[in-house]
Amino acid sequence: MAAVHTVTVVHTIAELRARIKTFRRSSEQTVGFVPTMGYLHEGHASLLKKACAQSGLVVLSIFVNPLQFGPNEDFERYPRNPERDLAVAEAAGADLVFMPSVEEMYPQPIRTTVSVSGVTERLCGASRPGHFDGVATVVSKLLHIVQPDQAFFGMKDAQQVAVIEQMVQDLNLDVEIVRCPTLREEDGLAMSSRNVYLTQDEREQALVLSQALNKAEAYIAKQAVISSKALVDLVSSHIRTAPLADIDYVEALTYPTLQPFETSPLSDTIVIAVAVKFGKTRLIDNLITQVRK
């Protein structure tokens, strides 16, 4: 039987800092941080559980960051459910939940941008202009506010992890970025807050994403030489078997450098990343795998 655990909700930066400072003074244990946009699912819960296993204090942030949404994207309708989020956070063992208002995070128009080049040229960096500036800037703010020892990110957003790792390295941020595996529904669909948007037909057809990535994995296991084009063709053609699937991109790149290759990637690790629209809902998924064992 788990011990009774109570989560504390904090809305202001000043109170959050004061509470973390109090913890730091009283403990040699580390602070773990899980930044999210809320509408928590089991994927988020798995990040929190990992953070709890390694940290003396676990901070969860819930903030739908307007800066990382394009003008025609889903900022306004992004799903929100703070009450259920708190229950999930509490069950997963979070100690502090930071839920700032947009005004608390952006009291004045922000004039400072943190921008990462290179790893942002392709995939969502190409199809969502400005998105990763918004991500890098808000993650930089949150890391300055929380000052954690470790921050936990899910690998469903593999490019986001690459962007944040690059930023942390380039700017000497004093934090360890912990990569956490994508969680999936039983039938293989990658967990995402946006899955709630899907109609029943779209939800069924969305299975082609994980199926296509599984095919790619089986293909790679059999091949001595990895061809980027063959991988992309294999994945794309399987996704196209779903009539409702509208492909945004399918790419095979080195990871985490996110550079293209033809047949022999310079990196040991590659990512096959997909973004596909079903109606108004854009889903992403990826497979990261070793090509040299």
Next chain:
Amino acid sequence: MAAVHTVTVVHTIAELRARIKTFRRSSEQTVGFVPTMGYLHEGHASLLKKACAQSGLVVLSIFVNPLQFGPNEDFERYPRNPERDLAVAEAAGADLVFMPSVEEMYPQPIRTTVSVSGVTERLCGASRPGHFDGVATVVSKLLHIVQPDQAFFGMKDAQQVAVIEQMVQDLNLDVEIVRCPTLREEDGLAMSSRNVYLTQDEREQALVLSQALNKAEAYIAKQAVISSKALVDLVSSHIRTAPLADIDYVEALTYPTLQPFETSPLSDTIVIAVAVKFGKTRLIDNLITQVRK
């Protein structure tokens, strides 16, 4: 009689962090930070003395940051004298002097840029494209490395202070920026590492900068309504009395927002900022003054 004080020189980020962490564990006192490009003069020494008066540990960094120099600027020939710098640092009471190599600060090509808009549109932001991106990025790195309670900056670089204050506010950096007054030679020339470039004739004529700003101050004291154009004309025409002076800019703006005004600035405080070339040497100076008492 001053107590014997020894300065410790550190070349790596890892050693600097370890030493600061050791201090933090053993003391409740604050850490003060003075970032510089070296070739220290009395202005730098005054920052160090102010830091010593307020902090338990004073960290000085000496790093000529290539990122903030344009392709035709003086990065290569920027004056350097590490031995004398250490003597100045020690005399002024610095505890740790961080002197990283370019490779230590930029082990790989940096892909992350911290960029501040608004306050960088005019003055040196206009005449040195990319300069303040380089400044904001390296100061962000240094603040992450040192994690000081307070960082001390000289007001000779008034726009730099405005950029850093904006960055600290926008990105929630957990540091207080302390503005320190410009130090001047006895005849009024603002102290600068670049003064060493001046020939004897240039050095004599460079006095027009501080003289022109003094005239502006006297003018402001007498006027009920402050006209930006009148100030700029007054300062420019005095500078032009020096045959070797080649004006880059003379501007009167609100401070620290650095926005133009005509006769009634919205801000209580204005800056009159000048950049003037004497031969190959570009000097800057400024006057910051209250216009509403």
